[in-house]
Amino acid sequence: xxxxxQAVARRDLLLARRRxxxxxxxxxxxxxxxxxFPIGVGPEPQTLRQIGPGVVWVCAxxxxxxxxxxxxxxxxxxxxLEQMLRSPEPLVAIVAGKVLAHWLTTGLxxxxxxxxxxxxxxxxAAAIGALAGTxxxxxxxxxxxxxxxxxxxxxxxxxxxxxxLLVLPLTVPALIFGTGAVVAIDGGLSAQxxxxxxxxxxxxxxxxxxxxxxxxxxxxxx
Amino acid sequence: xxxxxxxxxxxxxxxxAAGAAVPWCWAITALFGLAGLWxxxxxxxxxxxxxxxxxxxxxxxxxxxxxxxxxxxxxxWAALGWMLNTRMSAxxxxxxAPTGALMTVIALWTGALWGKPTWGTWWVWDARLxxxxxxxxMYGGYIALTEAIDDPRRAANAxxxxxxxxxxxxxxxxxxxxxxxxxxxxxxxxxxxxxKMASTMLTAMLLMTVCFWAxxxxxxxxxxxxxxxxxxxxxxWVRALTRTPTSEGRP
Numbered sequence: 228x229x230x231x232x233q234a235v236a237r238r239d240l241l242l243a244r245r246r247x248x249x250x251x252x253x254x255x256x257x258x259x260x261x262x263x264f265p266i267g268v269g270p271e272p273q274t275l276r277q278i279g280p281g282v283v284w285v286c287a288x289x290x291x292x293x294x295x296x297x298x299x300x301x302x303x304x305x306x307x308l309e310q311m312l313r314s315p316e317p318l319v320a321i322v323a324g325k326v327l328a329h330w331l332t333t334g335l336x337x338x339x340x341x342x343x344x345x346x347x348x349x350x351x352a353a354a355i356g357a358l359a360g361t362x363x364x365x366x367x368x369x370x371x372x373x374x375x376x377x378x379x380x381x382x383x384x385x386x387x388x389x390x391x392l393l394v395l396p397l398t399v400p401a402l403i404f405g406t407g408a409v410v411a412i413d414g415g416l417s418a419q420x421x422x423x424x425x426x427x428x429x430x431x432x433x434x435x436x437x438x439x440x441x442x443x444x445x446x447x448x449x
Numbered sequence: 450x451x452x453x454x455x456x457x458x459x460x461x462x463x464x465x466a467a468g469a470a471v472p473w474c475w476a477i478t479a480l481f482g483l484a485g486l487w488x489x490x491x492x493x494x495x496x497x498x499x500x501x502x503x504x505x506x507x508x509x510x511x512x513x514x515x516x517x518x519x520x521x522x523x524x525x526w527a528a529l530g531w532m533l534n535t536r537m538s539a540x541x542x543x544x545x546a547p548t549g550a551l552m553t554v555i556a557l558w559t560g561a562l563w564g565k566p567t568w569g570t571w572w573v574w575d576a577r578l579x580x581x582x583x584x585x586x587m588y589g590g591y592i593a594l595t596e597a598i599d600d601p602r603r604a605a606n607a608x609x610x611x612x613x614x615x616x617x618x619x620x621x622x623x624x625x626x627x628x629x630x631x632x633x634x635x636x637x638x639x640x641x642x643x644x645k646m647a648s649t650m651l652t653a654m655l656l657m658t659v660c661f662w663a664x665x666x667x668x669x670x671x672x673x674x675x676x677x678x679x680x681x682x683x684x685x686w687v688r689a690l691t692r693t694p695t696s697e698g699r700p
Binding site: 375379380383384385386389392393395396397399400403404407424428431435439442443446447449 | 583586587589590593594597598602603606607610611614615617618621622625626628629
């Protein structure tokens with residue numbers, strides 16, 4: 228099961244490496260969207276520091292959703308997805324591998340870019356560290372939930388827009404605990420509870436989402 | 450018992466039975482609605498703190514109850530339709546969604562109307578308001594997904610999976626929103642009504658709740674019948690129904 232997961236993840240990473248610009252598009256979206264906020268809200272340092280964590284998190288949510296429809300789309304087009312469903316290997320492992328590859332190509336760059344955006348918003352060093360930490364725990368949740376949404380909307384005309392509506396309401400708890408941790412650190416409090424809850428959420432989603440996405444794939448390709 | 454339950458799993462039998470039940474549901478709606486409004490607006494005493502503004506509770510609370518209940522009922526029927534592959538349960542789940550969304554809108558709308566005179570604002574990011582709003586988004590997602598898929602079987606099963614994922618997440622969302630709310634602004638505004646509710650107020654609320662139940666049944670049955678006709682349009686009994694335009698179709 229682990230070997231299947233690794234093989235699928237390696238294959239998807241290889242495919243992503245062949246299309247490097249496409250892989251970096253969510254990151255570009257993330258930076259552009261976050262950079263628009265100071266221009267829209269105004270350059271007041273106090274305001275920017277206050278909205279910083281929320282803006283970075285929401286932009287990361289949107290950037291993650293933007294690329295999630297691509298998780299199964301190209302495999303559907305060239306027919307390899309049907310072969311994966313037919314294979315005797317567990318579909319859950321295949322889905323988990325694809326989620327892992329998606330997180331490595333879109334989630335991880337967002338985590339690495341977040342401190343930079345934090346600096347643009349004038350956040351403190353400790354808060355920036357917390358921001359990167361919460362995103363490290365939070366972005367896998369987005370990839371996992373996004374996989375369910377992408378599998379449900381597979382091949383639909385309005386699939387890309389639909390994924391936003393389906394998945395974003397479910398990401399509310401991650402958003403709350405993620406930004407809550409940063410605000411707590413910024414206020415000199417301990418963020419241990421936030422991190423624990425975010426970790427629990429990640430485990431819960433990690434156990435529930437791959438089987439749900441696998442079931443959704445079977446429904447969509449029935 | 451088993452035979453009784455599965456009797457209405459056949460769309461044709463459901464169509465006839467629901468058609469017969471709809472007028473009764475409307476009668477109960479009208480009866481209990483009039484009684485509830487009469488007790489609520491005529492007999493129930495004026496609240497000494499909130500004046501007459503509180504009377505919207507007689508619409509607000511039943512609508513909020515229905516909005517949450519209908520989501521669970523919808524998830525139940527959708528899941529049943531997915532697991533047992535019964536067409537009728539899936540159609541019924543789809544018929545429930547717009548009514549649930551409507552109830553959520555009514556609950557939010559009356560909440561805003563109630564909030565203006567008592568809190569001085571149309572909207573606060575209170576835990577209950579926020580989770581109700583997210584519930585509305587989830588209804589929207591379900592309706593959008595089932596409408597976007599052309600194949601009825603795939604639409605029903607995909608909707609069932611989404612409704613189940615949503616039903617699992619509703620408690621998580623509710624408690625996280627509550628936590629977020631207490632962190633941000635404390636419990637400065639609490640919506641809890643007076644601990645002792647006058648018995649006439651409770652009576653009016655229960656009457657209105659029955660009215661909302663009956664209304665939901667009436668509307669959902671009517672919508673489910675329309676869905677049955679649409680999806681079973683190539684069967685013999687629907688053809689027979691449309692060929693003879695007697696009063697058979699609309700009893």
